[in-house]
Amino acid sequence: MSTTEDTTKTDDGAWHGDSEGLKEFTLRLRRFDPESGKAPYYEEFVVEMEPHRSVLDAILTAKDHEDGSIGIRCSCRAAICGSCGTRINDKPGLACHTHLSDALDRSKDGKITVEPMGNMPVIKDLIVDMDAVHWKKQQRVTPWLLPQEPLPVKEHIVPREAMVDVTQSMACIQCGACVSDCLSMEVDPLFIGPAALAKAYRFVGDPRDSRHEQRLTDLANDPHGIYDCTHCFKCIEACPKGVAPMNQIMRLRRIASADHDIEDVNDGSRHEHALVNHVKKWGTLNEAQLVPDSKGGKLHPRSAKEIASSVSVIATALLRRKVTPKTALIHHKNPNQSEIRRIYSEIGARDERLELNLYITQPDEPEAPGDQDSSHEAQIESTGDQSAVNTPATDRTH
Amino acid sequence: MKVAYWPGCVSRGFTPELHGAMAQVAPALDIELVELNRANCCGAGVIAEHSQELADTLNARTFALAQKEIEQGADMMMNICSTCQGAQSECQQRLDASAEYRDEVNRHLTPEGLEYAAGIVNKNFLWVLVEELGLDALASKVKRPLTDLRVGPFYGCYIVRPNDRIGIDDQHPRDTYLEKVIEALGGTVVEYAGSQKCCGFPVALMNAETSFKQAGRHLGDAKDAQADCLVTPCPLCHLNLDMQQPRVNKVVGRNLQMPVLHLPQMVGLALGMDPKALGLGRHVVKPTAVIDWSTSVVGAVAA
Numbered sequence: 001m002s003t004t005e006d007t008t009k010t011d012d013g014a015w016h017g018d019s020e021g022l023k024e025f026t027l028r029l030r031r032f033d034p035e036s037g038k039a040p041y042y043e044e045f046v047v048e049m050e051p052h053r054s055v056l057d058a059i060l061t062a063k064d065h066e067d068g069s070i071g072i073r074c075s076c077r078a079a080i081c082g083s084c085g086t087r088i089n090d091k092p093g094l095a096c097h098t099h100l101s102d103a104l105d106r107s108k109d110g111k112i113t114v115e116p117m118g119n120m121p122v123i124k125d126l127i128v129d130m131d132a133v134h135w136k137k138q139q140r141v142t143p144w145l146l147p148q149e150p151l152p153v154k155e156h157i158v159p160r161e162a163m164v165d166v167t168q169s170m171a172c173i174q175c176g177a178c179v180s181d182c183l184s185m186e187v188d189p190l191f192i193g194p195a196a197l198a199k200a201y202r203f204v205g206d207p208r209d210s211r212h213e214q215r216l217t218d219l220a221n222d223p224h225g226i227y228d229c230t231h232c233f234k235c236i237e238a239c240p241k242g243v244a245p246m247n248q249i250m251r252l253r254r255i256a257s258a259d260h261d262i263e264d265v266n267d268g269s270r271h272e273h274a275l276v277n278h279v280k281k282w283g284t285l286n287e288a289q290l291v292p293d294s295k296g297g298k299l300h301p302r303s304a305k306e307i308a309s310s311v312s313v314i315a316t317a318l319l320r321r322k323v324t325p326k327t328a329l330i331h332h333k334n335p336n337q338s339e340i341r342r343i344y345s346e347i348g349a350r351d352e353r354l355e356l357n358l359y360i361t362q363p364d365e366p367e368a369p370g371d372q373d374s375s376h377e378a379q380i381e382s383t384g385d386q387s388a389v390n391t392p393a394t395d396r397t398h
Numbered sequence: 399m400k401v402a403y404w405p406g407c408v409s410r411g412f413t414p415e416l417h418g419a420m421a422q423v424a425p426a427l428d429i430e431l432v433e434l435n436r437a438n439c440c441g442a443g444v445i446a447e448h449s450q451e452l453a454d455t456l457n458a459r460t461f462a463l464a465q466k467e468i469e470q471g472a473d474m475m476m477n478i479c480s481t482c483q484g485a486q487s488e489c490q491q492r493l494d495a496s497a498e499y500r501d502e503v504n505r506h507l508t509p510e511g512l513e514y515a516a517g518i519v520n521k522n523f524l525w526v527l528v529e530e531l532g533l534d535a536l537a538s539k540v541k542r543p544l545t546d547l548r549v550g551p552f553y554g555c556y557i558v559r560p561n562d563r564i565g566i567d568d569q570h571p572r573d574t575y576l577e578k579v580i581e582a583l584g585g586t587v588v589e590y591a592g593s594q595k596c597c598g599f600p601v602a603l604m605n606a607e608t609s610f611k612q613a614g615r616h617l618g619d620a621k622d623a624q625a626d627c628l629v630t631p632c633p634l635c636h637l638n639l640d641m642q643q644p645r646v647n648k649v650v651g652r653n654l655q656m657p658v659l660h661l662p663q664m665v666g667l668a669l670g671m672d673p674k675a676l677g678l679g680r681h682v683v684k685p686t687a688v689i690d691w692s693t694s695v696v697g698a699v700a701a
Binding site: 183184186187188191223224227228229230231232233234236237250253254257258266267268271272273275276278279283284285286287288290291294295306309310312313316317320321322323327332334335336339340342343344346347350353354355356358361362363364 | 407408410411412413414415435436438439441442443444445446447448449450451452454455456459484491492494495496497499502506507509510555556559560561595596598600601603604605606607608609611612615641642644645679680681682
């Protein structure tokens, strides 16, 4: 899913895997053994393999033939177990799920550089301490179902569509690739992070769970919770399973704010409402107003605090004529603002949110001809979802 | 060429110098700007976080307004804000994926006489420079090459990720365009760790420490790599990297003094335009390392 095979690159028939298709690849591995007392260093290994073989195969070959002390964690070799998360040429992913040819294409120097994942301490070579970071954060979000008591006598029956919605976060194999590249965690190690928050959505989106509001109140008010995500898309790019953790974090925010009216101490929901209301009022953002509006209004102590710490910035901006008192106070209204307001009221009047989840609903025209089953129309029939849009049965609130 | 032009909110708000610079640079590049005055905020990802349908409808409205201009002879829609590009591309991906969903959204636009038809071409100025104008044509217009100017490209997030939505592939290596433009203008590209990382702006009001540590890290990396300045296609990145730099300095405990140029400003400098007219004097961190104000010569001068 994360690697795309470029079939145009068939240099000397290498893809067919015959003996003539063997090619030399140079692996550049980051080596580190904390017990040795030596600093980390890079070591190169040359392996001869077919280009369609995986980076993991190449590392294990080097380990078998050249240096048995190379440290790598792996198990299934089939992108299921999530053990071999590494950084290959600066991009996180599964070593078993990355073809040598693809890794080489991304290389700047003709070598395949493999490093341990980021944001986690290194135990040895390519093995990171998942317990210290990843698993601890998973535990933070209470990653199990908290159902309504008493439990049903037999199984808990839920509508099919309701469970389809959480399949995306259930696809996570706990490899840690998203944690490795998280840019918030890079500066704030306490951030709960993409993998654990995607897991949180797995339960907040599950109709059998009875503690949605408590879970969301907790995650919204944690200064390192859902509002600490910087929306950088790194985790979406990193995930080898298409979980798109950032999208799940945005859904957590949406449900916390719209369905449960949670006003968090981090100003997350206030900022969201401020921005939404600005566009409703003016059509564009009124930046000078956005700060006080996100902090609970001009007279709120939080606004005063924010403005106090921004005094030097505001003064410089005024001095440089970046902002003038006039532009700060009077905001231009869109000439067709009544139309924008009408759109707001039409959508606000809906009982159910209208959403299109492209993970579940495939695009209209499938790219590969003959791939009819994944078409939009087929999806409607097979799921019985007449509008082909994902409409969770939740009330809308403003 | 003629484009349906969406300047965004920030370029007319806290970074007015960006809008002004674009207005000056466009005629020099033979780009006719038809401004979409009735269009609305892209939502910056936050409206989508609130209501996907609302964000998709608001952006479908902007696209429909742009398509009216395209019917009248504009070649495509153009924006000058990475965040607009990313937020609008996200909505476009959903709108273009399903005719049924698009019909639902278009129902809100009908009373205004608008309709979005799938497949609008909406390009950031950076992409227009490389893909429409061409680097050779750009280089041929240079009057004052950025000789000796060491520039760190700062893409931010929205214009490079996710790469399938943004349209990055072998034919369109859009995550390398800033470097190519810097070189075409005669400048020197500075490699540093933060060029495609997050500036921190989205969490500035929720977690200022996280936000300013991010900005400080990238500005510091660029400084360590001896950059004279950064250049960015994103005015929101500019707010965190330039306007907030005094606060960033306090958080990271370092006097960074790193000027940050808007992309059209850098192009304008190389085309020989007056630095002041391009709004360089309006930055919080004055680009004294970029411009010798006494002679208006572009290039590194002693600090």
